[in-house]
Amino acid sequence: MSKDLISRLNKGPVLCAEGYLFAMERRGYLQAGAFVPEVVLEHPEVVTQLHREFIRSGSDVVQAFTYYGHREKLRLIGKEKLLEPLQKNALKIAQDAANEFPDLDLMVCGDVANTNIYEPDNKQSHVECQKMYEEQVQWAKEAGVDFIVAETISWLEEMKIALKTIKDAGLIAVCNFSIKSKDKTRDGYTPGDACKILEDNGADVVGLNCFRGPKMTMKLLPEIREKVSCHVAALPVPYRTTEKHPGYLNQIDPGCDCIPGGLVYPTALDNLYCNRYEMAEFAKECVSKKINFIGICCGAEAHHVREMAVALGRKPISYKYYPDMSKHYAHGTDKTLKKLNTDVAKEL
Numbered sequence: 001m002s003k004d005l006i007s008r009l010n011k012g013p014v015l016c017a018e019g020y021l022f023a024m025e026r027r028g029y030l031q032a033g034a035f036v037p038e039v040v041l042e043h044p045e046v047v048t049q050l051h052r053e054f055i056r057s058g059s060d061v062v063q064a065f066t067y068y069g070h071r072e073k074l075r076l077i078g079k080e081k082l083l084e085p086l087q088k089n090a091l092k093i094a095q096d097a098a099n100e101f102p103d104l105d106l107m108v109c110g111d112v113a114n115t116n117i118y119e120p121d122n123k124q125s126h127v128e129c130q131k132m133y134e135e136q137v138q139w140a141k142e143a144g145v146d147f148i149v150a151e152t153i154s155w156l157e158e159m160k161i162a163l164k165t166i167k168d169a170g171l172i173a174v175c176n177f178s179i180k181s182k183d184k185t186r187d188g189y190t191p192g193d194a195c196k197i198l199e200d201n202g203a204d205v206v207g208l209n210c211f212r213g214p215k216m217t218m219k220l221l222p223e224i225r226e227k228v229s230c231h232v233a234a235l236p237v238p239y240r241t242t243e244k245h246p247g248y249l250n251q252i253d254p255g256c257d258c259i260p261g262g263l264v265y266p267t268a269l270d271n272l273y274c275n276r277y278e279m280a281e282f283a284k285e286c287v288s289k290k291i292n293f294i295g296i297c298c299g300a301e302a303h304h305v306r307e308m309a310v311a312l313g314r315k316p317i318s319y320k321y322y323p324d325m326s327k328h329y330a331h332g333t334d335k336t337l338k339k340l341n342t343d344v345a346k347e348l
């Protein structure tokens with residue numbers, strides 16, 4: 001198989017597991033709020049293990065955990081000096097994890113994200129954005145990544161800066177917007193129009209990631225698919241976000257009255273969780289709509305990824321442990337099970 005993302009997408013779906021920030025927060029290795037991935041320096045073995053779990057579940061892409069390890073985030077926590085080691089370590093961890101599975105033809109990608117310093121009318125902020133993207137893209141290029149994802153960006157103009165930086169470095173660019181509640185970029189473009197402009201500016205893959213659950217992401221995809229001719233990406237969060245609040249930043253849980261501050265984001269989303277089968281349905285719908293870069297963002301766990309891989313007709317490594325309820329003591333069908341237990345299964 002080719003390492004070239006576009007050749008792979010031309011042949012069929014590519015599965016990409018993301019969501020490292022949330023996974024690390026839940027495990028106790030990363031602080032919600034600033035969301036800076038210091039874990040790649042402090043506990044690299046935990047990041048390696050999560051890469052392994054996603055690979056075993058069928059992710060074709062090992063995404064280096066550089067997300068939110070950028071200059072502005074590190075400034076915010078007073079640790080800018082960690083920027084370069086953090087970025088380089090994350091890239092090395094991803095490469096090493098991929099190298100553990102030489103038979104799988106995995107691709108490794110770097111990423112850049114929303115800088116949080118971009119202001120539409122402040123030209124100096126555009127220059128600063130570009131510098132932030134340049135340093136990250138350069139480190140990723142030096143590490144030999146197969147492509148770079150620009151993600152969770154909500155301004156078209158900021159995305160254009162990221163895209164230009166990636167293309168100027170001679171790399172394949174995947175550009176994924178995070179679209180907030182009004183179904184438009186923050187500078188007022190529909191996702192389809194914004195993606196078309198990116199395609200015209202040289203983007204190799206365009207689409208959406210993060211922020212919205214599968215249904216609210218799917219809602220925006222047909223317009224994108226219709227307006228662009230390049231490959232389209234879709235990587236929702238595995239949460240049941242709604243028409244009222246399409247994104248996960250403003251969800252509440254009516255069944256719980258003890259959540260600090262009232263909003264479930266980012267630490268009490270549990271009750272909104274999509275199960276693995278809902279994510280599998282999303283993957284299938286993507287295929288039917290000719291959306292080939294399919295994945296999952298914040299909230300992802302390995303069981304979601306495996307079910308999405310299975311929905312794509314694959315048997316990833318962890319398929320070895322795919323559920324088989326035929327041998328369950330009460331719900332099972334195996335002839336050797338005790339009738340004493342199977343007869344009362346529905347009453348348990």
Ligand SMILES: [Zn+2]
Nearest residue numbers: 210211297298
């Ligand atoms: Zn996300």
